[in-house]
Every structure is written in C-alpha cells, then in structure tokens.
Amino acid sequence: MSATTTAPAGTADEDETRLSRAQSKAVRQRSLRLLGDLMRPHRKGLWLAGVLVVVSTVAQVAGPALIATAIDTTLVRLRDHGEWGPLLMVGGLYVVAAAVAGLSISGYVRTAARVSQGILLDLRRRVFRQTQRLSLEFHESYTSGRIISRQTSDLESLRDLLDSGLTSIVSGVLMMLVTGVSLFLLDWRTGLVLAASLIPALALTRWFQTRSQVYYREQRTASARVIVNFVETMTGIRAVQAFRRERANDVTYGELAEDYRAANARAMGLNGIYSPGLVLIGNVTVAVALLVGGLRVFHGDLDVGVLVAVLLYVKRFFGPIQEIGMFYNSFQSASAALEKISGLLAEEPTVVEPAKPVPLEHARGHVQLRGVEFAYVQGRPVLPRMDLDVPAGQTVALVGATGAGKSTLAKLLARFYDVTAGSLELDGVDVRDLSGHDLRRAVVMVTQEAYLFSGSVRDNIAMGKPGATLEEVQAAAKAVGAHDFIEQLPYGYDTDVNKRGGRVSAGQRQLLSFARAFLADPAVLILDEATSSLDIPGERLVQRGLQTLLADRTALIIAHRLSTVAIADRVLVMEHGVVVEDGSPAELIGGEGRFAALHAAWRDSLV
Ligand SMILES: Nc1ncnc2c1ncn2[C@@H]1O[C@H](COP(=O)(O)OP(=O)(O)OP(=O)(O)O)[C@@H](O)[C@H]1O
C-alpha cells in the first residue's frame, strides 16, 4: 500500500510510534487543519480574548511603575512641599489599573472558556457522528475501548490545553515580554541580572521538557490501556464470570493500573523538582537584585522606588516560566490526542452513499446476485462466486455448517459490506446505487443479539417505524406473539427494558426485535439465527407469527434449527461459501443430499 510513503490514511498508523518524517508532517498538518476548522467559527471570540489579554497584561505591569513613581516623586513632594495631589492621583491611577486588570482578566477567562467549550462541543459531536457513520468493517477492527478513549481521555487532554494551558501560555508569554522590557527601561543593570538568571532557568526548563515528554507519553499510553482493558472486561462480563476469569483479570487490570500510577508518579516527581527549582532561581535572582540595587541606593545611584519596582518585576517574571514549562506537557498530550482524533475523523466509510442515488420508493423485494465474490481480507475469499435469483415474496432458508458464509451473505444483502466483485441487486438496482434511507427501509436484518436500547418496550418496538402509535406497536407485538408477555411486565409497554425488574429473557428479546421488524415492514427481511433463543413452544408460537411476518415479503432465514426451515419455500445449503443444494424443503428431504441427511438426523434426535 502507498500509505507508508504518503499521507497516512485515518487510523491505520495510530499505534505506530515511529513515523517517517513525511508521515509525521502529514499527521501534523491533518491535526492543524482540524484545529483551524474548529476555530474558524470562533474568530470573533478569539480576537476579543487577544485584546483583553493585552489590556490586562499592560494594566498589571503598570502597577510597579506607579509604585516607583509614588515613592520617588509624589512621596517626596508630599514630604517637602506638603502636596497631597500628585500622591492621590498616582494612588488613583494604581486603583484604576488594578480594576482594569481585574476586569479584563475576568473577561478574558470567560471569553476563552466560551471559545474552548464551543470547540470541544463541536469536536465531541463530530467524533460521535463520525463513529456512528463509519461502516461495520471499521467497527469490527477498531475496538469500542479505543473509541471510548478517543471520546474520554483524548478529549480530556484537549480540554486541559484549551481551558488552562492556552490561557496561561498566552498571558504568561506576554507578561514576561512586557515585564522584561519594562525592567530594562526602568533599570537596565537589573535587567542584566535577570537575563543572567534566565540561563539556569531555561536549562532547567529544557531538562524538564525532554524528561516529561517521555513520561507524559508513557502516562497517556498507560491511561489508554487501562480504559481499553476495563471496557473489554465489562463488555465480556458474562464470559468473565462464567469462566471464573475474575482473579486473573484482577491481576491484569491491577498491573495496568499500577503502570498508570507509576507513570503518573514519575511525571509528578519531575514537577516536584522543576517547580521548586524555578522558585529557587527566582528567589536567588531577587536576592541578587536586592543586594546590587541596595548597594546602589546606598551610594545614591538608584532611587528606592525604582528598586522596589524592579524587585516586583523580577518576582513577577518567574511565575510564567513555570506555566510555560507546564504548558509544554499539556501541549504534547493534546497534540497527540488531536492527531488520533483527526485520524478517526479522516476515516471514510467503506460502504459509501451513492452520489446519485436511484430512487426506490416501493421495493418489491426481488433479489439478484450476479457473480458475487466477497473477501473480508484480500486474497482470502469467503464467497468465491455466487449467482442467485430470489423472486419477490419468496421465503428462503439458508443452512450450512458454521463458518460456511451464511452471515456474510446476509451482511452483503443488508449492505453492511460491499461485494468485492459482481453485483447484488434489489429490484434490478445495484444496492450500491440506493440511498441509505431507501435501502434501510427496504431491507431489515434481525440478528441473534437482538439489541435493546435503554427505554421502554414501546420505544424499542417503535424504532422500526418512528412515530408509530401505541396501537401500531401493540398490533406488531400481537402479530409476532409478544403481546402476552409484554402485558405481564411490571409496567406493560412502558416497562424500561434495561432497568432491574424490566429485564427480559433472550427469547423475549428476540420476540421484541421481531415486532420491531414487523412494524418496519420491509420488502426484504433477513433473520440471522434470530429464532435460536426461542423454546420449542415459543418457536411454534413464533412460527405462526413468523408466517404473518414473512407473508408478502422476501425473506432470508438463517437457522440451525430445522423446524424453522419447514416454513420456507426454498432451502439453500451452503458449504465454504458455495450453494451446494437448492430446492424446496420437500424436494431436498426426499432427495439424497446433505439436507436430507441433516434432516433425518434431526428427526431421529426428536424421538
Ligand atoms: N469480520 C470478519 N473479518 C474477517 N473474516 C470474517 C469476518 N466475519 C466472518 N469472517 C470469516 O468468514 C467466514 C464465514 O463467516 P460467517 O459469519 O459468514 O459464517 P456463518 O455461516 O454465518 O457461520 P455461523 O453458522 O457460525 O454463524 C468464516 O470463515 C469467518 O472466519
């Protein structure tokens, strides 16, 4: 693939630690583009924040200069001439400067918060929309743990940067510049002392940055591992408990959490050296400035007021350095996060919407496969070549050994994947030319998992047809034989299926998803092992419902249980991706083939 030499596509190289120079550049540009995109709607807010931060910095820096004036000029005039006016005026100016600084800082913080929260909201929505939009193929390889860490810890580090990091860096850098310049203007000799002190301060900061880069990267990886492990364990909690994996998992998770703790501790330890180190350098500089300045005051070379102002400036100069050092960390982790998020956002669905969809208002359900080939992985075909014609309204049962490719065929039909070669047509239109909307209305697939969302039974059934009335929902439930058990639930149709007491059994869940499909009323219905959890009487009951459900539509039923197959018009037996038998149930049972053997074995097992 060319992805190794040119711009990396999407999430493919997310776990790569070493990227070529061209690749890192491409990744960086991708995240910068995303950042630019996100900031564009907030241009006004950003300008306002910029102006406010300049105003606040100037107002804050004015303080010491005013104090110097007060001490050296106005106090002297008060002492020598008894003039109160100048002192009061300088005092007044000081109060005004303090008020302006306070107000502009408050305005700045609020503007910056509004902008950063707006950006995060936008990004959060984009990530959600994108993950929901991406095809099944993506989700089958990109685990939910990773998606969760994109949505949680990555967005969190961006939030850190935008909320506090950016504020402190902008005001910090500006403050240092203005303070430094003011100091030189006021007294260049102390300016030189300050410049000298910058050497150890910068060396310390450099040391901190190189170390912390490593530690923070470790910290991020460790945190992602903790999340992924946690999500996987909890998703598989049934298997975990069934196989008594708790203790082993405890150990694994404990180790990951310990790694995370250690990484955090290392990063914190670094801060424990850096912060006091800077405070020390700052204090030594103040002491040197005081000593040098004090001697000069003693010799009458320097005014006391200037000395006080100079000391205040020096002290103020060191605050931002620490913030800048810290900023580097949050900048590092935020840019790594942004790289990952921009990769996710750059993913394109493998199943794409057609540019010019062919409208299909009322599908009849004629399904045709012409020379269909399919492989999940290049070079390993699951369906080598398949031709199939299912007339509208036919009920087809698909049987075959596990791994034969039955679900794969179903997923192609529902267009969760696209065929590798050949074409799959619905009413003479290639499914790739149908809009997602038309296709989803025409083809509905019900699987074994029969997923229920949080909410009432009624909401869950009504998903099949948004805006369905209670009567319609009940009619659908009755048609598939779900009405009786729903009535027995604590709150009937209003029972919350994911709350304690409202939980339903696996078979009941399947009945609910039948009702949902019935209400959706598609032209083509696919049931992939969707009857597997029903008991025999349950299945009988459902079989009656099934017959109503299947009437007047094309259906593809995948079932291991042969009793379900009996209601089909046609049976396809699949083996290694190839249809090896094709005929009515009676024909196949009467024949000599695999289905006949399968059926005989099944009948014997019932006796
Ligand atoms: N997402 C996937 N990526 C790669 N290979 C896959 C994927 N899903 C299925 N396969 C492979 O494709 C083949 C057919 O799988 P499929 O799920 O269609 O079988 P099936 O007939 O439905 O089996 P079962 O009766 O067990 O459900 C199997 O060999 C399987 O390993």
Ligand SMILES: [Mg+2]
């Ligand atoms: Mg299957």
